[in-house]
Amino acid sequence: MTPPEDDAGAMLRETADRLLADLMTPQARARAIGEWPEDLWSALAEVGLPAAILPEAAGGFGVPVDAALSLLTIAGRHALPLPLADTMLAGLALARAGMEVPDGPLAVAQGSAMTLDAAGRTTGHAWGVPWGRHARAVVVLAEGRDGPVLVALPGDALTVEPGTTIAGDPSDAVRFAAVAAPGAPAPFGADELRAAGAATRALMIAGALAEVSAMTVRYAQERRQFGRAIGQFQAVQQNLAVLAGQAASATAAAGLAAEAVAAWGPGMLPAIAAAKVRAGEAAGQGASIAHQVHGAIGFTQEHRLHDFTRRLWAWRDEFGREAQWAQRLGRHLIAAGPDGLWPAITAA
């Protein structure tokens, strides 16, 4: 656990916030659709954001993992159309396995039937790989003869079938056949890796929803109908209060998720399950109110609201929807039994 105001995390967030405020102009955002904005990524890499989560020996800043992860709330706040979360996640996984972390954008691919043959070559396929087509390396957990092996597949060894998320960000299917790539026995299972991925989405949802709440309040104060700002109507105020409550809940869930990733291990699952469920629900309910308050203008391409709401809808799906994580958590709580229910809640 980190102290309430960890300096390292606060400094990172401020740096990232200033940088992204400068970088993420409407033009830059438009350009990022469909092409890889190398200049934007380089600007992030130059200040070390993608590597911030790594141990110092691997090129990181040596800040606690949860402080580094808090960067992702800033990514969410700017609806960042770049794979910062995925690169951090892949880097963290590789570092935990004692592997070298390649430079450039990375991704973690989840899939089925990914196997490692006797010659150390990996075969399989995966889908929904964020920015898969641009990844310098795609990290997979392949089934080897002696257990799971973490493999960093070079991007140019993959066959990519491009796709997009509901937000329009790349989300690709990738195939790989007998690819020789660096690997190491994984000190964790697919569940932990997926949970860490879910945690990154909870963090981005929290940042995006806080921004959506703030911009929706501003809009309600500016937009006038019936001779007054719509934010003066109690019906609108009550909805905005609910939106703020959802944003606050997502923030709490994100903190829970970040601390659970920092404490990596089987114990991280219930906490991250709770966080992904709660953040996902907040994303849905919050986006709905934001659109209601913004009215027709918020439904246009011209308005920036959809940069956020479309990503909220994408992120709540990625690395497991609410129902999937709720079932995991529910099973855990029911297995704890009537006497173990409360201890299971306080332990999460």
Add this chain to the structure above:
Amino acid sequence: MSQFTFPSPPPSPEAEAFRAEIRAFLATELADRAPIDRAQSWNGLDPAFSRRLGERGWLGLTWPKIYGGHERSALERYVLLEELLAAGAPVGAHWIAERQSGPSLLRYGTEAQKAAILPRIAAGECFFCIGMSEPDSGSDLASVRTKAVREGDGWRVNGTKLWTTNATHCHSMILFCRTAPVDREHRHAGTSQFIVDLTLPGITIRPVRNLVGEHHFNEVVFEDVLLPEDALLGREGEGWAQVTGELAYERSGPERFLSSFWLLVELVRALQPAADARAEIALGRLGAQLVTLRRMSRSVAGLLQAGADPALEAAMVKDLGALVEQEIPEVARDLMAEGPPTPQSRAFAEVLAYTTLHAPSFSLRGGTREILRGIIARGLGLR
């Protein structure tokens, strides 16, 4: 726009060590309590249990030792409260005195008032009720009409308080009333708080039964009740500021999301040994809500401990907490099919009925949903 902050709850190894001690105590203390009694949460009344907590030094945990307190941290007190509530302990007798009246006395009381009352609260021997609402003043507290008029060395009180929980079991009330006529420009001015001994002549307490027929509420009528000079709590005319200052304590605690918790325990029991996917998902959703709310509530406890004024964050915890408390009985009834009664299903059915019947109050007491959302909207800069 104001920012809401929910910082990471501060770690407290002492509090976690204390948790184990509390769980061990409650396991034996509550072993024989029936599910339906445990489901009463902080409505459950047992003065003897309150005294046993007092004997253990578990009331007034954070108060100075000179007033019978124990000078432990707010985080340890938080753990104690959540463990008591999660276990369905009958904390109702001392609840208001310990949560609200004691802290108000500590903050605004005179030396003599503190010395006379606080040690008795900490011993579990003095219980308080809250005299705020009136027949025509619910959410609009500034409209109270009960009046205290100076007379000689004291005050003469006339008026009626309503919805006064447990008044018949309490020794004292903290009364909120007018001490000056209404000033239309400053409608919150001219109110004060008094510590009222409920045995004084002129006080009549009448039960008001709730929709179940239970007697928790009361009407408390003041007819020419003479209060001594030293009954005044804090400063004359400062009643509003004093009352609103308590609200962060009142609105952010674990009692704001655990009121239905025992039903969840019985639901898990009833779902044993195997639950289907629908039940798992529903349980997981509720669990996720509780885990997140608990973090938010602990975060507010940390802010309070650090001397901040998290009134808005507290309003959010209460608003969100009541939603979950009210959702639990709806989910529980949806998951359990009706069937021939067994001893286990009977306990579940009783607790479900109890919780369903009490759920409407969860978003009324201590600030209605609409009032809380209004407070949040004000915090957002909308009013």
